[in-house]
């Protein structure tokens with residue numbers, strides 16, 4: 001079956017996250033998902049905002065509906081990704097946080113810290129992220145306000161330019 005945005009997951013990391021990229025990509029392929037690997041591909045030191053940007057652009061352009069970002073802590077790369085209004089990236093440390101990032105926050109990006117969690121925990125978090133639907137209801141109202149905040153902030157910053 002040809003890959004669609006819904007069956008494609010983009011993945012990107014910096015050097016601090018590289019150790020988790022291959023096992024996570026392999027687990028997604030084993031589920032029949034297509035993986036859009038945006039790097040990094042080697043241990044050389046790189047800058048996590050560049051990889052967060054590449055993944056945000058892939059989601060914006062409809063090349064993938066969901067994404068996985070990995071750096072040393074998950075913090076820097078999620079901060080960078082969340083600067084894009086269409087990204088909701090949650091830093092998750094286990095299956096519970098990943099499940100709730102989907103159920104309550106409709107996260108479209110799973111952010112992980114390869115220096116903080118091991119491969120098995122990361123795989124459990126990935127499974128929860130992929131398997132959990134958004135609950136909607138009261139959470140939809142709140143997630144809707146995230147978009148409204150982004151729109152207001154960008155309108156007021158263009159007024160002050």
Ligand code: RB5
Nearest residue numbers: 016071072073075076077
């Ligand atoms: C890279 O050394 C490290 O700072 C990065 O992977 C990440 O942890 C930043 O938040």
